[in-house]
Amino acid sequence: MILSAGAVNSPQLLELSGIGDPQLLRSLDLAVLSSAPAVGQGLQDHLxxxxxxxxxxxxxxxxxxxxxxxxxxxxxxxxxxxxxxxxxxxxxxxxxxxxxxxxxxxxxxxxxxxxxxxxxxxxxxxxxxxxxxxxxxxxxxxRPTSRGTVHVKSRDPLDPPAIVPNAMATxxxxxxxxxxxxxxxxxxxxxxxxxxxxxxxxxxxxxxxxxxxxxxxxxRAGSVFHACGTCAMGADPRRAVVDHRLRVHGLAGLRVVDASIFPAVTSGNTNTPTTMVAEKAADLILQEG
Ligand SMILES: Cc1cc2nc3c(=O)[nH]c(=O)nc-3n(C[C@H](O)[C@H](O)[C@H](O)COP(=O)(O)OP(=O)(O)OC[C@H]3O[C@@H](n4cnc5c(N)ncnc54)[C@H](O)[C@@H]3O)c2cc1C
Structure with a gap:
């Protein structure tokens, strides 16, 4: 299964599916399928x-x-x-x-x-x-260094998640x-x-x-629409959501492939880097047959 809903909706769908910070999920009465505290953390953008x-x-x-x-x-x-x-x-x-x-x-x-x-x-x-x-x-x-969050506010999939940019925090x-x-x-x-x-x-x-x-x-500042980082790639499941092959830590058969996996925002625009993530993911999936 490949999740490609973008930096806002990929963490939302993971959380709605019970993959996220157990404390947050329980507070919203969502059953915990897998503890993944980094889901929805690490939001970055260019302002x-x-x-x-x-x-x-x-x-x-x-x-x-x-x-x-x-x-x-x-x-x-x-x-x-x-x-x-x-x-x-x-x-x-x-x-x-x-x-x-x-x-x-x-x-x-x-x-x-x-x-x-x-x-x-x-x-x-x-x-x-x-x-x-x-x-x-x-x-x-x-390369802004502030980090925000995207988290669900309720169990309702039609309820937009809360986006907290936390910009200019450093x-x-x-x-x-x-x-x-x-x-x-x-x-x-x-x-x-x-x-x-x-x-x-x-x-x-x-x-x-x-x-x-x-x-x-x-x-007056505004987003350049480069949101990313909310399902970040990394080796440590406490700080990252997917591993270096874009597989969700702790689960089999689930990958995230979009801008949410950027460990840090790219220094320029994000569209081509996202396409590169997709190309790389295709190679990784083909390698696994
Ligand atoms: C107004 C604007 C201007 C931009 N200009 C530039 C630019 O000039 N240059 C540049 O490099 N980048 C630009 N970007 C950024 C670039 O578009 C994004 O970085 C890139 O599209 C991210 O790709 P993605 O696959 O992560 O997410 P997206 O492209 O957002 O794709 C996610 C997809 O998932 C779908 N989706 C979400 N939830 C669900 C669901 N529950 N069920 C089914 N489908 C779902 C969405 O409809 C969407 O099609 C711009 C972005 C915006 C919004």
Missing amino acids: AVSYFYKSRVPTLNDELLPLIGKLRAALRYALTRTGPLAMSVNQAGAFVRSRPELSRPNLHLYFNPISYTTTAGRRRRLLNPDPYSAFLMSFNSC PQDVQEVYEGARLLRRIAAAHPLADVIESELQPGAPIQSDSEVLADFRQ
Whole structure:
């Protein structure tokens, strides 16, 4: 049996099936099939925050806000497979070291020539960018060290599990927010980008001290949707859910194959690494005949 329900639903299904922390299962009146205290522990994700800049030159906002611009972009894509709709929204990115002494990049940067600061909370907000030229830059920590949890709240399979991100719980994660914000602002202040920036829209000039930057991050940061780690792979059944062949510890005939098995979040995006897990699992299963 192969469980591939993702980092939120794989631990949920294990717990509903009686595989999890016995104390938690008993508290919800779930029969314990196998003690697996690591189920639902170890949740990780990438949390990013965007810095928005008003621009002196046109951006995709100017092209995609008017209805005629939307129609033109749609038609162009339909006829030629080119134009803004043929491109990734993240048109530039980088993996950088926030301090020169680091041996490898610790921050992931994103650049989008579009912004939506005035449309927050509205329906279909991403279809309507801001009514002025603007763009955004974002960052997230590549290897956050905080760990959250995903656990069932009841025996009802239709009741969504509780997701507790527990983000920004370690000094390293907090430090990387300070460094990421400083770095984005350094890039924005450097030529040639500085020449096209009229002003920083968000968080805005008044937000300067580390505590203000952190408060802003806590308020505005969002998931990059890289949830993983809730059925982690490892040798110790007290800390890991599956072994190095993706078999659930203590049970025969059950594997977990999805992003939940990552022992730690990958430093970049998670889609391809998840495909790699699946490819590896296929090989392991074939080897066993
Ligand atoms: C909005 C968004 C944007 C993203 N953008 C990127 C990106 O640009 N680049 C990148 O690398 N990654 C991106 N990701 C992350 C990437 O999609 C995930 O890391 C990857 O899909 C994880 O794969 P998975 O198999 O673990 O889980 P999933 O892809 O979530 O697959 C789990 C599947 O299980 C099904 N399922 C769950 N419960 C049950 C059940 N009880 N019964 C039956 N089926 C069930 C779900 O419907 C789903 O199809 C993005 C994710 C999101 C949500």
